[in-house]
Amino acid sequence: MADKTIELSTRSEVKKIFETMEYGPAPEASNVAKAWLQQHENVLGHFINGEWYKPSNRKTYTTNSPATDEVLATTIQGEEEDINYAVKCAREAFKSWSTLAPHTRARYLYAIARNVQKHHRLLAVMESLDNGKSIRETRDCDIPLVARHFYHHAGWAQLMEDEMNGWKPVGVVGAVVPWNFPLMLLTWKVCPALAMGNTVVLKPATYTRLSALLFAEICHEAGLPPGVFNVVTGNGAFGSMLATHADVDKVAFTGSTPVGQTLRRLTAGSGKKLSLELGGKSPIIVMENADLDSTVEGIVDAIWFNQGQVCSAGSRLLVQENIYEDLISRLKERLGHFRLGHSLDKTIDMGPIVSESQLKTIQEYVDDARKEGADVFQAPVNNQVPSNGYYYPPTLITNVQTVSKVVREEIFGPVLVALPFRTAKEAQALGNNTNYGLAASVWSENLSTALELAVSIKAGAVWVNSHNMFDAAAGFGGYKESGFGRDGGKEGLFEYVRPSWEERPRPQAIEVDMKTFGANYGGSLMPAPGQGNLKQNGNAPLVDHTYKVYYGGAQKRPDGSYSRPVFSSTDPSSIIAYVSDSNRKDVRNAVEAAHKAAPGWGKRASHNRAQIVYYMAENLEMRRDEIAQRLMNFTGQSLESAYEEVDTSVQRLFYWGAYADKYGGTVQETTLYGCTVCIREPVGVIGIACPDENPLLGFVSLFAPAVIRANCVVIVPSEKYPIPALDLYQIFDTSDLxxxxxxxxxxxxxxxxxxxxxxxxxxxxxxxxxxxxxxFVEFSSAENVKRTWVNYGINRNWSCSKEGQGEEFLYHATQCKNIWLPMGVTYAN
Amino acid sequence: MAYNPGINLDLEWVQKTAINLPAVNRRAATLPTKRTVKKAWQAAWLLRAVTCIDLTTLSGDDTFSNVQRLCYKAKHPIRDDLLEAMGMHDAGITVGAVCVYPSRVPDAVKSLKDAGKSYVPIASVATGFPAGQTPLATRIEEIKMAIEMGATEIDIVISRTKALHGDWQEIYDEVSACKKACGEGVHMKTILGTGDLGTLTNVYKASLVAMMAGSDFIKTSTGKEGVNATLPVGLVMVRAIRDYYHKTGYKVGFKPAGGIRSAKDACTWLALMKEELGNDWLNNQLFRIGASSLLTDIERQLYHYVTGRYAAAHQLPMA
Structure with missing residues (x-):
């Protein structure tokens, strides 16, 4: 029979294993990945303009495998001139790339998808080696999603003229991505950017540069023209340099909230577009009627996927009190057979943490919880792991409450905290009791319960009876301090386009003192009499009209009880009226009123919101003559143009009334068996500062799209000509708003x-x-990662339908939530 | 061998069951990607799988000669030279049992005696296998006759008619009656016919009721339903076994049957048992695989492990 004889040691081994039935090592070979690195003599440069670029005299960074601390390769720490060169190449490439026929761009993206599949295993092994994540995950999740994203976006490239009519590419995109899904997340930026005709300069994270560089070479081989996609490596400051480079038109970032805030501040006032996909502390909500054993596996997917280094990790387990003990004991039992090990081992649940410093951070959090008196349960796994890697066991912390640091802060590691709740309402409150809003999962066999919770949790992705499912057809991104913008889906494309009519604003670089800007009440104009001649009407005084502030549905005296003069446009020395001069307390009160109204307004049927806006149009039309007359008097425009402004305002109310029940969302065509529903939810409470031009139309054009999409607004009318807007509150009162x-x-x-x-x-x-x-607005918004929409001092033509209405307004008035609803009961007959 | 005395029917426990199919499917799909065994581990696991096989023939054309061939294979499931090469020639490797129709039990008794040396149990299906659509009295009688003829294990079927109607009390009563007919010395495996049950929630309920009524094993299918032993079904059943064990302290065995043909499948099922129930369930006292062609594929894999070459079918003795 045999020409191979088994060694004696193996013979006794079989017998021993037959008795113990233990698992053995099942290593994935890393020889091809290492051969690729050796092909480059284990030294990698930037990849710019379709070729390797290794400037001399650069500092280097040595990349290690977190599994064993083994050295993999040396990469370079780029300097400013490298960015200049890469951006220059990307700008040059943009000229031709952006003007290619959509079909041609589609072909390139399709070719990349094909080439990713051809090199699937190499990419998977490289990613696993470099990041420490398990080969199973890179093989079955990361890399398939990379290919899927390119296929999906090849489609968007093909369809751009039809589906993105009225939009054009932004220019050069600077992308900065983190180390947790190095290749997958860069794909989430590169795909929509290239599909919409932009070119990209990408900076991968310091810890994980290899897959991006390998991928750049693969793109080059797929025929992507030079300069369309460039990879530059460097430290954090180097990333900031990329973001602030004058010729970068858009910054796309995924990473931590603090770094996102820094990028927001650095790019403030530059006219660059920005999207931020930041941290999270996502809840897993388990109701009493859930399938508990399946929930346990879902928790494993939620918090121990990728060592918990997932921005959407389900790190807060919220369990209904009456099943809390049961679920926790099932979870602990599950952890009893958890396997931690080398990232290339095919028999592990979890690999090492990405780096020593990240490991230390996690340890500190857990030590902190212990000191607080929390119960820390860790799976007994540490004897299985290589001695030099950065391993941390899956950890479950109980006996903690909302005040604990481990409950409030993102740990970015395999650490789960569990808290009980009593009712669905309390689950919702606890779920939303966080600065973040990236994701959530809801576990219940009752559809009504699950859907209501899914809708009421403020997060960009909600998975029902599942967690951490991703697909190119569904946008991923956050609410609140988890950022803004979406990666994936049609909703994600808007981050990489601007309206066709608009040029990129390049505002003058100016210094603004963020402490003193606008700080001085009465600073722009003293709220006092005696600053001009009050217009009189013959001998008898006019019946005096007092313009108050308007919030909570009532006219109120301003908190400070000061009034400011409004001057005539034709005669600046002539005072037409006095209006209330609001201060910060009025802001506080108005925001409070807006929040009070928001839940009810959101629950109204869209039809009802439409009716109210149409009714406003009706009432405005009734007062057409009077309002046109006043517009003319206040602004000095001709009566004809005043009539036009009123008429356009009526039209615009109709336009937005029409959209009240026609932009609620879509069903996304993801790979899920079931439904992935994209709901375009309101952003919440929006502050609006109106332009001085078109004091009526500008006001209407801004508040109407916001409120029809169920937002509540605190709106500052034109400072110069506030009265046409103030006149509207009577219309609001009579229109059932x-x-x-x-x-x-x-x-x-x-x-x-x-x-x-x-x-x-x-x-x-x-x-x-x-x-x-x-x-100022962009800079200061960083504090709580507000969404902003500013004009950089550039007026728009409000009466033009392209500029004064359209999808851009809807984009700003909504945020997408994707709810994943797996379905199925049929497995056999 | 597992022995489960059963408990009173706890309908409240049965009725509160909720199983989410998509979530179960996800776990079932990823489990084989999270656990694998290679080289010596694979060989050892496959040998363990061999000892868990209920080597089965359940056909209308079964006669003495093919039953005899099956029984001889049961006692010599893997070629001696291969076992020797792995140092396992003296480990007493046989399959877990042979499984036949009641009328073929005497053939199996004679053949196994003729084949000499080690002991291999004889399992007989009974109770109107595979549909269970015969009166209870004849089903009970069938169990008794099979045992009289020499069966040491009985594989019964539940009434899917009653399961689909939710008549759990009646199923409990029938299975209890069968258990009584088996007595303490004969181990009873209860086939749920999961392919007929409509929902995984029903699979879980049927598992619980069968265990409460004293089944020593619960078994997925007869091999005759449209869908047989799939991982999602197996996952639900072993979770029920775990719940039952935690509540009662009784260990109930599990037998997937039908459609398990490859060596890789066998390792996956072992991994499922190890992950969900632990090492106690990794032997033929608590785990059986109902199969006929599986053994050949395992033997082929072991041949490859030993020789480094892929075997031709004719090189391995057919069952």
Whole structure:
């Protein structure tokens, strides 16, 4: 028979294993990945303009495998001139890439997808070696998703003219991505960017540069033109240099919230687009009627996928009190057979942490919890792991509460905290009791319960009876301090385009003192009499009209009880009226009123919101003559143009009324068997500072898209000509608009903008004012990662339908939540 | 061997069951990707799988000669030279049992006696296998006759009619009656016919009721339903076994049957048992695989392990 005889040692081994039935090592070979590195003599440069680029005299960074601390390769620490060169190449490539026929761009993306599949195993092994994540995950999750993203976006490239009509590419995209899914997350930026006709300069994370560089070479071999996709390596400061490079038009970032905030501040006032996909502390909500054994596996997927180094990791386990003990004991039993080991071992659940410093951070968090008196349960796994790697066992912390650091902060490791709750309502409150809003999962066999929770949790992705499912057809991204913008889906494309009519704003670089901007009440104009001649009407005084502030559905005296003069446009010395001069307390009150109104307004049927806006149009039309007359008087425009502004405002109300029930979302065509539903939810409470031009139309054009999409607004009308907007509150009152949905504060635009932007409970700020104000809003919004929309001091033509309405407004008025609903009961007959 | 005296029917426990199929499918799909055994480990695991096989023939055309061939194979499941090469020639490797129709039990008794040396149990299906659509009295009688003829294990079927109607009390009563007919010395495996049960929730409920009624093993299928032993079904059943063990302290065995043909499948099922129930369930006292062609594929794999070459079918003795 045999030409091979088994060695004696193996013979006794079989017998021993037959008795013990233990698992053995099942290593994935790393020889091809290492051969590729050796082909480059284990020294990798940047990949710019379709070739390797190794400038001399650069510092280097040595990449290690977290599994064994073995040295893999040396990469270079880039310097500013490297960025300049890469951006220059990307800019040059943009000229031709952006003008290619959509079909041609589609072919390139398709070719990349094909080439990723051809080199699937090599990419999977490289990623596993470099990052420490298990080969099973890179093989079955990361790399298939990379290919899937390219296929999906090849489609968007093909369909751009039809599906993204009215939009054009942004230019050069600077992408900065983290180490937890090095290749997958860069794909999430590169795919939509290239599909929409942009070119990219990418900076991978310091710990994990290899797969990006390998991928760049693969793209080159797939025929991607030089300069379309460039990879540069360097440290954090180098990433900031890329973000702030004047010729980078858009910064796409995935990473930690603090770094995202820094990028927001660094790019403030530059006219660059920005999308941030940041941290999370996502809840797993388990209701009493859940399938508990399946939930346990779901928890494993939620928190121990990729060692818990997942921004959407389910790190807060919220369990209904009456099943809490049962679930926790099942979970502990599950951890009893958890396997930790070398990332290339095919028989592990979890690999090492990415780096020694990350490991230390995790240890500190858990030590901290122990000191607090929490119960820390760790799976008994440490004897299985290689001695030099950065391993941390899966950890479950109980006996903690909402005040604990481990409950509030993102740990970014395999650490789960568990808290009990009593009712679905309390689960919702606990779920939302966090600065973050990236993801959540809901476990219940009751559809009504699961759906209501899914809708009420403020997060960009909610998985029902599952966790951590991703697909190119569904956008991924956060609410609140988890960032803004989406990666994937049609919703993700908007991060890489701008309206066709618009040029990239390149505002003058100016210094703005963020402490003093708008800080001085009465700074722009003293709220006092005697600053001009009050217009009189013959001998008898006019019946005096008192313009108050308007919030919570009622006219209120301003907190400070000061009034500011409004001057005539034709005669600046002539005072037409006095209006209330609002201060920060009015902002506080108005925001409170808006939040009070928001839940009810959100629950109204869209039809009802539409009816109210149409009714406003009806009432505005009734007062057409009077309002046109006043517009003419205040702004000095001709009566004809005043009529036009009123008529366009009526039209615009109709336009937005129409959209009240036509932009609620879509069913996403993901790979899930079931439904992935994209709901376009309101952003929340939006602060709006209106432009001075078109005091009526500008106001209408901004508040209407916000409120029809169920937002509530605190809106500052034109500072110069506030009265046409203030006149509208009578119309609101007669149009059944619930109190608190639109709140109007007259006064100094920049003073009120300051307090709106600095208000932690204002979810977005739209600002149409000066260059300085725009920079201030973007800079200050970083504190709670508000969404912003600013004009960099550039006026738009509100009467033009392209500029004054359209999808851009809907984009700003909504945020996408994708709810994943797996389905199925049929497995046999 | 597993022995489960059963408990009173606890309908509240049965009724509160909720099984989520998509989530079960996910676990079942990823489990084989999370655990694998290679080289010596694979060989040892496959040998262990051999000892858990209920080597089965359940056909209308079964006669003495093919039953005899099966029984001889049961006692010599892997070629002696291969066992020797792995140092396992003296480990007493036989399959877990042979499994036949009641009328073929005497053939099996004679053949196994003729084949000499080690002991291999004889399992007989009974109770109107595979549909169970015969009166209870004849089903009970069938069990008794099979035992009289020499069967030491009985594989019964539950009434799917009653399961689909939710008549759990009646199923409990029938299975209890069968258990009584088996007595303490004969081990009873209860086939749920999971392919007929409609939902995984029913699979879980049927598992619980069968265990409460005293089944020593629960078994997926007869091999005659449209869907047989799939991993999702197995996962649900072993989870029920775990729950039952935690609540009662009784260890109930598990037997997937039907459709398990490859050596890789066998390792996956072992991994499922190890992961969900632990090492106690990794032997033929608590785990059986109902199969006929599986053994050949395992032998082929072991041939490759020993020789480094892939075997031709004719090189391995057919069952």
């Amino acid at each position: 619930p109190g608190g949905v639109v709140n109007i504060l007259s006064g100094s635009r920049d003073h009120l903008t300051k307090y709106l932007t600095e208000h932690q409970h204002v979810d977005a700020m739209w600002y149409f004012g000066t260059v300085e104000g725009s920079k």
